[in-house]
Amino acid sequence: MSYPLRRRTDFLCTLCAQALAPGEEYWYINGAVICGACLGRYARLELAPFRHVLGEEREEG
Numbered sequence: 001m002s003y004p005l006r007r008r009t010d011f012l013c014t015l016c017a018q019a020l021a022p023g024e025e026y027w028y029i030n031g032a033v034i035c036g037a038c039l040g041r042y043a044r045l046e047l048a049p050f051r052h053v054l055g056e057e058r059e060e061g
């Protein structure tokens with residue numbers, strides 16, 4: 001869903017480069033603009049260090 005007309009006030013998602021629409025929610029995290037559609041993907045990246053898979057835990061040290 002992209003519009004041919006480019007507005008000067010385009011506010012783009014850092015991940016998918018989609019322009020945010022007025023009224024659309026977004027997350028501004030560490031200088032990055034994240035749209036609702038990308039939040040899950042971004043959260044997975046950011047929280048990757050805390051990710052675990054049951055049965056595949058690695059022992060550290």
Ligand SMILES: [Zn+2]
Nearest residue numbers: 013016035038
């Ligand atoms: Zn996005």
